[in-house]
Amino acid sequence: MTQVVRPPITAQSPAQPGASFGGITRQPSPTPVQRNSPNFPAIQASPEFTALRRRLRRFVFPMSALFFVWYLTYVLLAAYARDFMSHRLFGSVNVGLVLGLLQFVSTIAITIAYVRFTRDKVDPQVAAIRASAGVSDK
Amino acid sequence: MIMTASLPYAAEVPSDDLGSPLLNTAIFAGFVVVTLYIVYRVSNRNKSTSDYYAAGSAFTGSQNGVAITGDYLSAASFLGIAGAIAVHGYDGFLYSIGFLVAWLVALLLVAELVRNTGRFTMGDVLAYRMRQRPVRAAAATSTLVISFFYMLAQMAGAGGLVALLLGVHDKGGQALVITVVGLIMIFYVLVGGMKGTTWVQIIKASILVVTVVLITVFLLGKFGFSISALLDEAAANNTNGSNVLAPGVQYGATPISRLDFVSLSLALILGAAGLPHVLMRFYTVPNAREARRSVVWAVGAMAIFYLATLIIGYGASALVGSNTILASTGKENSAAPLLAFEIGGPLLLGIIAAVAFATILAVVAGLTITASASFAHDVYANIFRDGKAEPAAEVRVARLTAVVVGVLAMAGGILANGQNVAFLVALAFAFAASANLSTLLYSLFWKRFNTTGTLCGMYVGLGSCLLLVIFSPVMSGAETSIFSGVDFHVFPLSNPGIVSIPLSFLAGYLGTVFSKERADTVKQAEMEVRSLTGIGAEVVR
Numbered sequence: 001m002t003q004v005v006r007p008p009i010t011a012q013s014p015a016q017p018g019a020s021f022g023g024i025t026r027q028p029s030p031t032p033v034q035r036n037s038p039n040f041p042a043i044q045a046s047p048e049f050t051a052l053r054r055r056l057r058r059f060v061f062p063m064s065a066l067f068f069v070w071y072l073t074y075v076l077l078a079a080y081a082r083d084f085m086s087h088r089l090f091g092s093v094n095v096g097l098v099l100g101l102l103q104f105v106s107t108i109a110i111t112i113a114y115v116r117f118t119r120d121k122v123d124p125q126v127a128a129i130r131a132s133a134g135v136s137d138k
Numbered sequence: 139m140i141m142t143a144s145l146p147y148a149a150e151v152p153s154d155d156l157g158s159p160l161l162n163t164a165i166f167a168g169f170v171v172v173t174l175y176i177v178y179r180v181s182n183r184n185k186s187t188s189d190y191y192a193a194g195s196a197f198t199g200s201q202n203g204v205a206i207t208g209d210y211l212s213a214a215s216f217l218g219i220a221g222a223i224a225v226h227g228y229d230g231f232l233y234s235i236g237f238l239v240a241w242l243v244a245l246l247l248v249a250e251l252v253r254n255t256g257r258f259t260m261g262d263v264l265a266y267r268m269r270q271r272p273v274r275a276a277a278a279t280s281t282l283v284i285s286f287f288y289m290l291a292q293m294a295g296a297g298g299l300v301a302l303l304l305g306v307h308d309k310g311g312q313a314l315v316i317t318v319v320g321l322i323m324i325f326y327v328l329v330g331g332m333k334g335t336t337w338v339q340i341i342k343a344s345i346l347v348v349t350v351v352l353i354t355v356f357l358l359g360k361f362g363f364s365i366s367a368l369l370d371e372a373a374a375n376n377t378n379g380s381n382v383l384a385p386g387v388q389y390g391a392t393p394i395s396r397l398d399f400v401s402l403s404l405a406l407i408l409g410a411a412g413l414p415h416v417l418m419r420f421y422t423v424p425n426a427r428e429a430r431r432s433v434v435w436a437v438g439a440m441a442i443f444y445l446a447t448l449i450i451g452y453g454a455s456a457l458v459g460s461n462t463i464l465a466s467t468g469k470e471n472s473a474a475p476l477l478a479f480e481i482g483g484p485l486l487l488g489i490i491a492a493v494a495f496a497t498i499l500a501v502v503a504g505l506t507i508t509a510s511a512s513f514a515h516d517v518y519a520n521i522f523r524d525g526k527a528e529p530a531a532e533v534r535v536a537r538l539t540a541v542v543v544g545v546l547a548m549a550g551g552i553l554a555n556g557q558n559v560a561f562l563v564a565l566a567f568a569f570a571a572s573a574n575l576s577t578l579l580y581s582l583f584w585k586r587f588n589t590t591g592t593l594c595g596m597y598v599g600l601g602s603c604l605l606l607v608i609f610s611p612v613m614s615g616a617e618t619s620i621f622s623g624v625d626f627h628v629f630p631l632s633n634p635g636i637v638s639i640p641l642s643f644l645a646g647y648l649g650t651v652f653s654k655e656r657a658d659t660v661k662q663a664e665m666e667v668r669s670l671t672g673i674g675a676e677v678v679r
Binding site: 014037038041042043045052053056063064067068071072074076078079080086094101103104108110111114115118126130133135 | 228231233235236238239241242243245246247301364365366367369370373380383384385389396397399400407427430433434437440441444445466575583605659660663664666667668670671672674676
């Protein structure tokens with residue numbers, strides 16, 4: 001699918017950015033605006049977009065696998081390793097409680113990691129692709 | 139909410155009224171008046187489809203995040219989880235974790251892409267690059283089934299709450315209260331549309347989270363900020379003793395019950411991101427970045443909430459005692475109210491009661507608007523009118539549907555009052571995980587996925603869930619079954635997730651690979667670019 005000569009990404013005239021959205025008040029169906037519609041296959045084939053897609057998937061897929069396996073491990077331990085989970089660590093606080101709280105910690109940590117990743121690595125790239133497609137960012 | 143043993147408050151001994159029903163009613167009435175006023179104020183312009191379904195996409199990420207929290211934390215998850223922890227200890231905590239971790243699926247894989255791709259309903263996303271009619275019909279079926287089951291569980295629980303908190307013990311009086319709650323809910327939806335409903339969620343979630351945090355801080359203070367002391371006291375006043383500090387009290391009995399727990403956990407973590415009323419909330423913000431912020435806020439608020447319920451649950455066990463809780467009218471569900479009465483007297487109990495009612499009201503309103511949007515947008519506008527419906531007509535249909543759905547919810551709530559229908563919520567999660575999540579993920583991430591695959595995935599997911607539940611111990615063959623006396627159960631687990639979720643992923647895959655149909659590559663390009671960049675997804679006002 002690699003194209004040597006990239007077709008223009010958009011049919012929209014760059015002279016009036018954003019103007020195409022001002023005139024539309026209501027739209028009954030979810031199908032996007034037909035006029036001035038960007039050339040989606042060209043954008044999809046562009047190296048910028050493929051890079052964005054690869055970058056995003058390389059983050060979210062392994063991360064999803066990670067928290068899923070970690071959660072499943074925890075669930076299986078709770079279901080089948082009662083002795084291990086009830087082992088006391090300090091006071092009456094046992095392994096089960098600590099692992100449970102660690103699920104909270106990991107959830108918040110992954111959330112923060114994702115927010116930072118998208119802010120630093122994804123959003124600028126999305127903005128660049130949007131700009132080259134002639135879509136204004138408010 | 140999931141606990142099979144937790145909902146069943148059929149009218150029992152009318153002797154243990156808590157606090158003052160008058161005060162409880164007054165505080166709840168105050169909430170209703172304030173929210174009605176706000177709903178009325180914000181709903182000046184509710185004419186276009188975008189206004190009615192998506193509040194003009196004008197909410198900020200933080201507002202929507204709090205609203206998501208409100209939509210997600212049902213009365214059952216508040217009263218039910220606190221009660222489960224108070225009575226069964228650690229096993230109740232396992233729910234909290236599943237409910238919370240589930241949001242990572244939404245954050246990483248679903249929220250932003252759905253925001254960019256669709257406009258009003260789940261069907262928008264699923265049908266984007268497929269043949270519209272069959273896929274929208276399937277999406278609407280799934281949305282309506284899930285919303286209705288979820289709603290029925292909420293409304294059936296309302297009867298028990300009425301008995302517990304308002305001192306209304308006869309079925310007729312409870313039916314009257316359910317009807318009033320239903321009418322207020324319909325009013326919110328009709329007048330407020332998505333905007334009004336969202337504000338109701340925001341107010342409810344704020345009160346709920348603040349209240350549980352205050353109670354938690356108070357409890358911790360009472361035990362000298364020593365978790366260990368709290369746990370010891372909880373174990374000492376629980377009939378299960380120190381077993382409540384470890385998993386297994388509720389689920390550890392047999393290999394089947396353990397597997398059932400694993401199945402439930404899968405449904406919880408994979409279901410949240412496929413719940414239609416949660417997906418629809420992402421359309422109320424202007425773009426993907428705000429959708430992301432919504433989830434971040436929701437994760438934050440819910441992490442606090444679920445940590446607090448852990449303390450409240452063990453606190454109820456410590457201060458009220460599991461025997462007293464189980465002997466009261468609402469059984470497990472009364473743990474939080476009893477604790478509130480214990481530490482804060484009638485006033486705190488009144489607040490908890492009002493929060494519980496507000497919760498039912500708000501969650502059912504969210505479900506009603508989702509169901510009505512799906513019917514009006516997917517079925518009426520896109521199937522009957524081929525996508526050429528007048529916006530005004532579509533909104534009219536949506537409003538009418540909301541009334542019908544609301545009346546059905548009231549009728550269902552009155553009929554199911556006292557029935558053990560808690561499994562319906564677990565089932566809704568299993569449905570969402572099998573029918574919706576599989577097809578959503580394929581649709582967003584798998585190029586080849588096509589109409590046949592979508593239909594296979596959705597209907598196999600829905601169908602297998604339904605069949606497995608019908609032939610499970612939930613319906614027959616166990617002491618707690620709906621039909622006692624007969625036994626036609628062949629499937630040993632109460633929760634179908636562990637079978638139905640993989641089955642629907644498999645069906646979606648096989649349906650795609652074995653059909654001759656080719657995926658629409660142009661539409662696929664459009665959907666992929668749009669989902670990742672938001673190009674073509676600009677807010678149209």
